Amino acid sequence: MFNVQNIKTVLKVRFLLFNDVLWHLQVEELEEKLLDQTQEVERLRSELGATDLEKQLELLVVENERLKQELKSCRSSKLQKLDAAAETCSCSHCPHSQDVEALRREVSRWETQARQRERRLAELERELLEKSSRTEALQRQLDDSTRQLDDSRRQLEESRRRQGEAEQKLTLRLQECEEELARQAATPPRVKYVTQTVEVESADSQKAVAEMQVKNNALQEQLSAQRQLLRELETQLHESQRTCAQLRTQLLADRGRLCGLLSKAVGRRNSEVVRRLSKILVYEGEMERAQGQLEAEMQNLEEEKNRVIEEAFIRAESEMKAVHENLAGVRMNLLSLQPALRTLTSDYNCLKRQVQDFPFMLDKAITEAKQEICQVISEVSSTNQELLRKYKREMNLRKKCHNELVRLKGNIRVFCRVRPVSQEEQDSADAKTMLSFDSDDDAILYLSNKGKVMTFELDKVFPPHATQEEVFQEVQALITSCIDGYNVCIFAYGQTGSGKTYTMEGVADNPGINQRALRLLFSEVTEKAPDWDYKITVSMVEIYNETLRDLLGENPSDKLDIKMNPDGSGQLYVPGLTEITVQSPEDINKVFELGHVNRATACTNLNEHSSRSHALLIITVSGFNTATGNRTQGKLNLVDLAGSERIGKSGAEGSRLREAQCINKSLSALGDVINALRSKHSHVPFRNSRLTYLLQDSLSGDSKTLMMVQVSPLPSNMSESVCSLKFAQRVRSVELSSSSSRKHENSSTSSSPTHDSVELDSPPVTPVPLPISRASSAGSTLSSASRTPSSSRRRSQSQLSTGTRCSEVT
Numbered sequence: 174m175f176n177v178q179n180i181k182t183v184l185k186v187r188f189l190l191f192n193d194v195l196w197h198l199q200v201e202e203l204e205e206k207l208l209d210q211t212q213e214v215e216r217l218r219s220e221l222g223a224t225d226l227e228k229q230l231e232l233l234v235v236e237n238e239r240l241k242q243e244l245k246s247c248r249s250s251k252l253q254k255l256d257a258a259a260e261t262c263s264c265s266h267c268p269h270s271q272d273v274e275a276l277r278r279e280v281s282r283w284e285t286q287a288r289q290r291e292r293r294l295a296e297l298e299r300e301l302l303e304k305s306s307r308t309e310a311l312q313r314q315l316d317d318s319t320r321q322l323d324d325s326r327r328q329l330e331e332s333r334r335r336q337g338e339a340e341q342k343l344t345l346r347l348q349e350c351e352e353e354l355a356r357q358a359a360t361p362p363r364v365k366y367v368t369q370t371v372e373v374e375s376a377d378s379q380k381a382v383a384e385m386q387v388k389n390n391a392l393q394e395q396l397s398a399q400r401q402l403l404r405e406l407e408t409q410l411h412e413s414q415r416t417c418a419q420l421r422t423q424l425l426a427d428r429g430r431l432c433g434l435l436s437k438a439v440g441r442r443n444s445e446v447v448r449r450l451s452k453i454l455v456y457e458g459e460m461e462r463a464q465g466q467l468e469a470e471m472q473n474l475e476e477e478k479n480r481v482i483e484e485a486f487i488r489a490e491s492e493m494k495a496v497h498e499n500l501a502g503v504r505m506n507l508l509s510l511q512p513a514l515r516t517l518t519s520d521y522n523c524l525k526r527q528v529q530d531f532p533f534m535l536d537k538a539i540t541e542a543k544q545e546i547c548q549v550i551s552e553v554s555s556t557n558q559e560l561l562r563k564y565k566r567e568m569n570l571r572k573k574c575h576n577e578l579v580r581l582k583g584n585i586r587v588f589c590r591v592r593p594v595s596q597e598e599q600d601s602a603d604a605k606t607m608l609s610f611d612s613d614d615d616a617i618l619y620l621s622n623k624g625k626v627m628t629f630e631l632d633k634v635f636p637p638h639a640t641q642e643e644v645f646q647e648v649q650a651l652i653t654s655c656i657d658g659y660n661v662c663i664f665a666y667g668q669t670g671s672g673k674t675y676t677m678e679g680v681a682d683n684p685g686i687n688q689r690a691l692r693l694l695f696s697e698v699t700e701k702a703p704d705w706d707y708k709i710t711v712s713m714v715e716i717y718n719e720t721l722r723d724l725l726g727e728n729p730s731d732k733l734d735i736k737m738n739p740d741g742s743g744q745l746y747v748p749g750l751t752e753i754t755v756q757s758p759e760d761i762n763k764v765f766e767l768g769h770v771n772r773a774t775a776c777t778n779l780n781e782h783s784s785r786s787h788a789l790l791i792i793t794v795s796g797f798n799t800a801t802g803n804r805t806q807g808k809l810n811l812v813d814l815a816g817s818e819r820i821g822k823s824g825a826e827g828s829r830l831r832e833a834q835c836i837n838k839s840l841s842a843l844g845d846v847i848n849a850l851r852s853k854h855s856h857v858p859f860r861n862s863r864l865t866y867l868l869q870d871s872l873s874g875d876s877k878t879l880m881m882v883q884v885s886p887l888p889s890n891m892s893e894s895v896c897s898l899k900f901a902q903r904v905r906s907v908e909l910s911s912s913s914s915r916k917h918e919n920s921s922t923s924s925s926p927t928h929d930s931v932e933l934d935s936p937p938v939t940p941v942p943l944p945i946s947r948a949s950s951a952g953s954t955l956s957s958a959s960r961t962p963s964s965s966r967r968r969s970q971s972q973l974s975t976g977t978r979c980s981e982v983t
């Protein structure tokens with residue numbers, strides 16, 4: 174046991190010794206550091222003077238000294254104790270166990286102190302780092318001071334330059350003033366009273382010069398002071414620069430030294446650090462490799478970037494080239510457009526001027542136009558008046574001419590129309606016609622009867638093939654006379670079935686004179702519409718057995734009467750007679766339809782009834798000239814007479830006899846009236862029949878009459894045809910005999926050369942009775958003038974010296 178205890182003690186002692194060696198080494202290291210620190214502190218003190226850092230350093234020095242002392246004492250006591258411990262251990266009984274314990278405590282205390290010193294050393298290291306950072310801050314301050322010094326030097330140089338300029342200016346000004354003074358002094362006074370002023374001015378100038386010299390001196394002093402200050406600043410600057418360079422050198426040296434110390438300390442510290450360093454080196458190698466890769470990639474990227482930039486540059490260059498070319502083209506266009514632009518600009522300016530002048534020109538033009546219009550209006554007005562006057566004159570002339578034309582043609586004109594043989598009649602044995610026509614003269618009709626050829630000369634003969642239009646063309650002159658205010662009567666005369674109704678009324682698709690006359694009147698009044706306002710009224714009357722009936726009235730069976738107009742005009746009128754105003758062809762059709770319906774309802778057999786009654790269409794045309802104020806009124810009477818056959822000779826009785834008597838009476842009265850009118854008898858027997866009485870105002874005066882004698886071509890109707898033609902011949906002869914002009918023409922009449930056997934009627938001494946039982950009509954005679962009929966149209970064919978033109982072939 175004792176041996177083991179001794180061995181333990183020996184081991185402990187050795188351990189303590191080992192620890193002591195380590196501690197000794199650490200102490201030496203600390204001493205070296207302290208020495209370095211001391212030197213550094215000394216150096217810094219020499220450089221920067223006493224600061225807080227110095228104070229700390231002083232404290233550190235004191236502490237260092239204390240530590241040194243403690244270390245020395247510790248070392249001596251330690252050695253002593255070790256010696257004692259060695260001596261104790263060498264003994265076999267360990268009588269110094271207490272000492273060992275004390276030594277052990279002492280070792281632990283020293284260990285504690287060593288740890289404290291280690292901490293202290295770490296603190297010193299931190300302080301060293303802080304000092305390094307402070308040194309860097311000082312370096313920065315030094316750099317800032319250097320920059321400020323440079324700035325101050327520049328400012329000083331600038332101010333010195335300005336002072337030099339100001340000084341130079343002042344010197345120049347002073348020289349000028351002195352020269353001026355010298356010149357003033359040299360100039361002799363010209364006028365006495367000016368001298369004083371000049372002297373005063375010279376004094377002022379001298380005073381100003383003196384002031385300027387004072388100022389100049391002050392400025393020069395300031396300048397010298399500034400120069401001195403500048404020199405001092407420059408000296409300070411040089412010293413500062415030198416100090417700065419020294420500090421930099423020292424700082425670099427210190428840094429290197431510190432780094433060496435630290436590396437040494439680190440290298441000595443332990444192998445773990447070395448291992449970590451090796452790892453760090455490995456990491457650094459990896460990092461370098463990675464950095465190399467990164468740099469390679471960076472280089473690649475850089476190359477790629479350069480390549481892309483180069484391509485972009487080339488592309489940009491090509492685009493730029495294209496843009497330049499376009500720009501050149503645009504410039505060329507601009508150059509070419511410039512003249513056009515100039516032209517346009519000049520045009521624009523011209524137009525602008527015109528626009529500016531336009532209101533004035535417009536006003537002027539309007540004024541001129543107004544004047545011209547007023548002038549034209551006055552001219553037109555006067556021309557219009559002149560034309561109106563001429564128009565009135567021409568109208569009157571035309572009216573006169575037309576009237577003269579009708580008069581020359583004859584106020585009573587006689588036409589003959591031969592109806593065609595119908596289809597049924599052609600099939601019968603009676604179809605052979607006994608009538609023939611003169612191809613050279615449309616007024617001649619030949620009739621073969623009982624072996625004789627009779628020649629009838631009328632105003633116009635329409636053969637069977639004559640159309641309604643051709644017939645109407647011959648009568649339309651009379652109808653237009655109605656518009657001029659003349660009364661016109663157109664009669665259709667002939668035996669039953671000879672075509673009277675066909676000629677006057679026509680058929681639906683081929684109208685006769687009635688409808689065509691109304692249409693013509695419409696067209697004529699429409700043509701004159703601007704100046705004339707016309708009104709056309711229509712009445713339809715039937716005369717049956719000397720009884721007057723209104724075919725357009727509500728009660729057609731009522732008998733009408735003819736009376737004298739109570740207005741004192743001497744005109745006749747029919748009270749209650751319906752007058753319908755027509756304004757269009759449609760109105761005409763309606764009126765005719767109404768007339769037909771009323772005529773049909775008033776009788777049992779329309780065909781027979783129409784053959785035995787007279788149908789009158791009375792058209793009144795009233796006109797008002799809006800320009801002249803003239804008024805006209807004409808009446809057109811279109812009469813479809815009853816059949817003219819000689820019923821009396823056939824032994825008719827009863828009502829037929831009465832009808833025949835009435836027809837004969839009216840037709841005879843008509844003949845008598847015509848005879849009296851053309852013979853200019855003082856008395857015209859209008860009142861002998863209802864027909865003539867009704868047509869009184871249309872047969873007298875300047876009235877115009879047309880007798881359309883209808884003839885049947887059939888041999889069975891030949892005697893009636895001869896009678897009708899003889900009647901027409903006599904009527905025409907009456908009219909001719911009353912015309913002086915016709916009388917003159919009649920003197921050279923001759924018989925037809927184609928008919929040698931023509932027998933002229935002996936001139937009737939007494940009035941010739943009308944064809945149908947005319948003997949019963951009082952005064953129904955033709956005038957003696959019928960003894961000298963002639964025809965201007967037949968001068969070359971019929972040489973009638975006396976008597977009528979009616980001749981018979983025996």
Ligand SMILES: Nc1ncnc2c1ncn2[C@@H]1O[C@H](COP(=O)(O)OP(=O)(O)OP(=O)(O)O)[C@@H](O)[C@H]1O
Pocket residue numbers: 591592593637667668669670671672673674675676780783784785815816883
């Ligand atoms: N120019 C003509 N062309 C063709 N047909 C005609 C012509 N004239 C008459 N006719 C025909 O002859 C027939 C008899 O004619 P219309 O009735 O006109 O005779 P009318 O003399 O009026 O007889 P009434 O005295 O009995 O009235 C009718 O069928 C008619 O169509």
